[in-house]
Amino acid sequence: MHMTLKKLFIFSIVVLSIVACILLGLSQLGRVLGKSWFPIETDAAQYADPNFGMGNLGGVPVRIPLWFAEHVEYEGDPGFMGKREGPIPKRTMDSPLTSFDFNVRFPDMAGRTSPALWWDYEKYANLYWDGWYDSISPWMFVGVETGSRYYGIAGLERVLKYRLTFNPDLDPKREREYQKLPEDRWGLVAYATRFFDPESGNAYHWIASNTELYVNRSRDGRLNTYIACTNHYRKNVLRLTCTQSFSLEPRMKAEAHVSYPRYFLPYWKEIQRLTGDLIWSFRLDEAATTPSTGDPSSPAR
Numbered sequence: 001m002h003m004t005l006k007k008l009f010i011f012s013i014v015v016l017s018i019v020a021c022i023l024l025g026l027s028q029l030g031r032v033l034g035k036s037w038f039p040i041e042t043d044a045a046q047y048a049d050p051n052f053g054m055g056n057l058g059g060v061p062v063r064i065p066l067w068f069a070e071h072v073e074y075e076g077d078p079g080f081m082g083k084r085e086g087p088i089p090k091r092t093m094d095s096p097l098t099s100f101d102f103n104v105r106f107p108d109m110a111g112r113t114s115p116a117l118w119w120d121y122e123k124y125a126n127l128y129w130d131g132w133y134d135s136i137s138p139w140m141f142v143g144v145e146t147g148s149r150y151y152g153i154a155g156l157e158r159v160l161k162y163r164l165t166f167n168p169d170l171d172p173k174r175e176r177e178y179q180k181l182p183e184d185r186w187g188l189v190a191y192a193t194r195f196f197d198p199e200s201g202n203a204y205h206w207i208a209s210n211t212e213l214y215v216n217r218s219r220d221g222r223l224n225t226y227i228a229c230t231n232h233y234r235k236n237v238l239r240l241t242c243t244q245s246f247s248l249e250p251r252m253k254a255e256a257h258v259s260y261p262r263y264f265l266p267y268w269k270e271i272q273r274l275t276g277d278l279i280w281s282f283r284l285d286e287a288a289t290t291p292s293t294g295d296p297s298s299p300a301r
Contacts, residue, residue: 052069054093055096055097057097057252057283063282065282067102067111068100068278071100073097073100074098075148098146099143105138106139106267109278125137134238135238136238136263136264140258140271141258146254150253150254154223155247159226177193186266188268191212191213191215193211211231213228214226214228226244227244227265229241229265240262242260242261243259244268248280
């Protein structure tokens with residue numbers, strides 16, 4: 001009897017795993033084909049055109065292709081785990097967006113538009129893939145915030161000031177006390193923590209749980225780029241990440257946050273330019289022209 005119950009339990013686990021894989025596969029295939037078997041409120045499939053998300057992105061009407069329209073939220077939406085009161089409003093080009101995100105491959109900026117691209121994306125997250133431990137994922141995660149979630153072109157300046165302001169009462173280990181490093185890196189001003197671990201002998205950027213900060217300013221002193229890079233210990237150090245934040249003004253009142261392996265940090269200018277241009281390409285009026293903002297206007301001072 002004991003062995004029968006054990007076999008039944010194992011069989012149930014196997015069946016549930018197979019079902020979960022099938023459902024996940026259908027969901028992903030649906031995204032690739034522009035359909036949705038499991039529509040959720042933030043799926044682009046809810047709109048009149050199932051191949052696009054739509055709305056107003058920081059003052060610019062946009063139509064976002066399905067594979068770039070993940071977790072779309074609008075002003076008035078209940079937010080994560082929130083409960084909506086009443087029906088979902090009909091979305092139009094005038095519906096003010098607050099956020100969306102997507103994954104994109106660097107440097108060709110391809111989205112997950114086919115089963116082959118889905119497989120290319122997923123293999124880098126597969127611990128059982130033979131190339132996992134010696135690979136560098138080219139896939140970047142991009143989050144876009146606008147509307148009530150966008151704090152203006154000076155928002156990043158406030159974030160940087162907060163990170164560089166040390167409060168010993170809140171941080172007695174002094175792990176958040178940053179100092180400017182003597183030399184710029186790749187056109188970026190670099191900051192690292194001053195905390196020193198006497199047991200390991202590590203200082204600055206190799207302290208676990210700390211981050212390095214990198215910033216770029218225009219000639220007039222405006223903060224163009226803010227980058228925070230993690231230093232958490234991982235078995236595969238190639239997977240340490242950086243998150244690069246920058247405003248999309250003057251083209252649109254929005255902010256982009258791009259996460260990628262810190263291996264690509266030397267290419268931060270190209271990442272910013274390509275990401276900004278990609279988001280700008282979602283605009284409805286393809287004939288519109290405006291000065292570029294994705295690429296920093298000048299090197300750091």
